Amino acid sequence: MRNSRILGLGHYVPPRVVTNNDLTALMDTTDEWIQQRTGIRERHFSDGWTGAADMGVDAAREALQRAGIAAQDIDCIIFATLSPDVDMPASACLLQDRMGISGMPAFDVRNQCSGFLYGLAVADKFIKAGTYDHVLVVGSEVHSTGLDLTTRGREVAVIFGDGAGAVLLGPEPDARRGILSTHLHADGKFAEKLWLESPASRARPRLTEEMISGDDPRVFPKMEGRYVFRHAVTRFPEVIREALDANGLAPSDLALLIPHQANLRISQMVAMGLELPEEKVFNNIQRYGNTTAGSIPIALYEAVAAGRVHDGDLVCLAAFGAGFTWASALMRW
Amino acid sequence: MGSTILGLGHHLPAEVERAGVRRPIAVEAVGPSTLAVRAATGALAQAQVGAEAVDFIVFATMTPDVTFPGSGCFFQAQMGCDTVGALDIRAQCAGFLFGLVIADQFIRTGTHARVLVLGAEVHSSGLDYSDAGKHIAQLYGDGAGAALLGTGNGTAGVRGAAIHSDGRQHQRFWCEYPSSRQHPLRMTIDNFRRGRHFPSIDLDAVRSFGEQSLPAVIGEALAAAHTSAERVDRYIIGHVLPEVAERVGARLGAAASRVNIPAARHGHLTAAALPVALSEEVAQGRLGAGATVCLAAAGAGFAWGAAVVTL
Numbered sequence: 001m002r003n004s005r006i007l008g009l010g011h012y013v014p015p016r017v018v019t020n021n022d023l024t025a026l027m028d029t030t031d032e033w034i035q036q037r038t039g040i041r042e043r044h045f046s047d048g049w050t051g052a053a054d055m056g057v058d059a060a061r062e063a064l065q066r067a068g069i070a071a072q073d074i075d076c077i078i079f080a081t082l083s084p085d086v087d088m089p090a091s092a093c094l095l096q097d098r099m100g101i102s103g104m105p106a107f108d109v110r111n112q113c114s115g116f117l118y119g120l121a122v123a124d125k126f127i128k129a130g131t132y133d134h135v136l137v138v139g140s141e142v143h144s145t146g147l148d149l150t151t152r153g154r155e156v157a158v159i160f161g162d163g164a165g166a167v168l169l170g171p172e173p174d175a176r177r178g179i180l181s182t183h184l185h186a187d188g189k190f191a192e193k194l195w196l197e198s199p200a201s202r203a204r205p206r207l208t209e210e211m212i213s214g215d216d217p218r219v220f221p222k223m224e225g226r227y228v229f230r231h232a233v234t235r236f237p238e239v240i241r242e243a244l245d246a247n248g249l250a251p252s253d254l255a256l257l258i259p260h261q262a263n264l265r266i267s268q269m270v271a272m273g274l275e276l277p278e279e280k281v282f283n284n285i286q287r288y289g290n291t292t293a294g295s296i297p298i299a300l301y302e303a304v305a306a307g308r309v310h311d312g313d314l315v316c317l318a319a320f321g322a323g324f325t326w327a328s329a330l331m332r333w
Numbered sequence: 334m335g336s337t338i339l340g341l342g343h344h345l346p347a348e349v350e351r352a353g354v355r356r357p358i359a360v361e362a363v364g365p366s367t368l369a370v371r372a373a374t375g376a377l378a379q380a381q382v383g384a385e386a387v388d389f390i391v392f393a394t395m396t397p398d399v400t401f402p403g404s405g406c407f408f409q410a411q412m413g414c415d416t417v418g419a420l421d422i423r424a425q426c427a428g429f430l431f432g433l434v435i436a437d438q439f440i441r442t443g444t445h446a447r448v449l450v451l452g453a454e455v456h457s458s459g460l461d462y463s464d465a466g467k468h469i470a471q472l473y474g475d476g477a478g479a480a481l482l483g484t485g486n487g488t489a490g491v492r493g494a495a496i497h498s499d500g501r502q503h504q505r506f507w508c509e510y511p512s513s514r515q516h517p518l519r520m521t522i523d524n525f526r527r528g529r530h531f532p533s534i535d536l537d538a539v540r541s542f543g544e545q546s547l548p549a550v551i552g553e554a555l556a557a558a559h560t561s562a563e564r565v566d567r568y569i570i571g572h573v574l575p576e577v578a579e580r581v582g583a584r585l586g587a588a589a590s591r592v593n594i595p596a597a598r599h600g601h602l603t604a605a606a607l608p609v610a611l612s613e614e615v616a617q618g619r620l621g622a623g624a625t626v627c628l629a630a631a632g633a634g635f636a637w638g639a640a641v642v643t644l
Binding site for chain 1: 434454
């Protein structure tokens with residue numbers, strides 16, 4: 001059975017930079033408070049009529065160009081987002097429309113912070129099974145239109161940023177290279193520890209004026225931060241070790257770990273737990289905040305561009321977030 | 334090795350009259366995950382395995398319990414499937430077929446042995462039953478279907494499938510809000526008062542797309558399965574308009590008794606339509622081991638597909 005590998009990477013972040021100091025004009029917070037707890041200095045917010053697919057198109061075009069693959073040769077499109085352009089259909093269909101291509105299956109993956117890795121795992125299996133040759137995986141989020149940018153919402157609002165990343169996955173005949181394995185998990189017992197409730201099909205009716213603009217609006221994400229932190233620092237190392245164990249490898253074999261950029265303090269604790277030196281862990285949350293499904297492909301893109309990934313390197317991608325869901329992918333570059 | 338269906342289950346809430354028609358409607362405040370638990374319980378019982386035997390979950394819905402996380406997570410917690418992966422996908426009316434194809438890859442590549450594929454919807458909480466919207470609202474029903482897929486052994490199983498999307502006409506069958514592209518807020522009181530959070534359908538466009546795409550994709554799935562139309566014991570055709578499914582059946586030259594049209598009985602169940610109808614056929618003893626079924630659906634996206642499955 002063949003493997004899959006990344007043929008090309010692309011990314012897009014909207015041009016407008018919002019610093020922590022910029023946020024102090026909207027809510028009672030400080031640059032020091034945000035940096036101390038999250039490591040974030042600034043993030044990017046989109047403007048105008050820009051949705052997840054609009055940003056995803058730019059990331060996808062760059063990935064195709066770097067892979068040397070034409071858009072019409074994509075066999076399948078997997079779009080990971082929790083901030084879709086419209087309620088339905090999937091943002092993957094809007095991406096198809098914007099790129100002027102049609103016919104190949106296009107669907108969304110809705111697995112929050114682990115969305116990109118869930119999408120990558122599905123893409124990997126499509127290629128391994130020989131079903132498709134070229135699968136485009138996009139992770140893109142426009143968080144800025146779904147945040148409570150007031151003092152009431154500050155605990156969550158300061159964390160998130162907008163951004164998109166994309167990879168074009170293709171076949172790798174050498175079983176020792178490319179994506180070696182993927183590992184996907186979830187534990188829905190904690191679904192309401194980090195969530196966005198409304199619209200909610202389980203409510204009667206699904207959406208009301210009260211949910212949108214009442215004293216306790218339900219249309220913004222909510223998080224029990226300490227709870228999420230505690231689970232993240234357990235599940236991240238666990239799923240990274242699971243990937244290494246599955247391939248008979250150890251943390252010391254890793255050339256680079258790219259954790260989902262949820263919080264710099266989480267990444268630092270994970271690195272410490274695995275005894276990985278700072279130069280073997282890539283972080284860029286300082287400049288982008290948490291871009292959920294966008295974070296791993298953006299970080300991988302920057303790591304490659306910065307010369308941090310070399311031919312033959314063992315690279316681990318890992319994520320943890322809402323659901324809770326968590327995942328890892330181990331690849332030989 | 335391909336995958337095979339080890340068990341099927343479905344759950345339809347009691348019928349209620351709303352907007353002048355009787356439909357299965359989840360009156361109690363539950364989401365699709367809860368309906369899916371009832372369907373999956375049946376599928377696992379039929380397969381004679383417990384929840385701990387499931388090693389991956391694929392959940393297809395367009396009406397999730399909450400905005401995030403996905404319904405797969407809520408399902409997992411209620412079902413007690415511990416920490417296995419739970420993938421949530423959006424492919425609208427073709428969601429179950431996309432999920433079936435994805436689950437098949439997980440089994441083919443040997444990483445997973447028992448994958449639960451769920452299609453579940455609670456449409457009724459998000460529809461406009463007033464005079465302005467009831468022509469659309471009355472098309473839908475609530476329900477859930479489940480299929481447990483496992484490693485195949487011989488002739489039974491998912492024998493061939495084809496799935497497609499074409500976003501060029503996404504505005505012909507969509508629900509625009511909440512919309513992340515609307516700055517500064519994706520959902521406003523103004524959008525709400527204008528009813529922009531309800532789905533809208535261009536029935537002519539959806540009808541004509543269904544009539545074109547379904548016979549073609551069924552042909553594709555039959556070819557992929559190396560079989561022919563006369564070997565199909567039952568067509569199950571999911572489309573929001575029952576008359577489209579009827580015309581497609583006629584175009585295939587299939588007698589009406591060989592064509593199952595879920596929307597004619599339950600209203601359109603979108604991602605749940607195909608597994609509910611297949612589970613009903615088996616539960617009622619009309620299809621058994623060795624029967625060959627062609628599942629097909631077309632809808633919003635546009636997304637469409639077909640799969641040939643031997644039970």
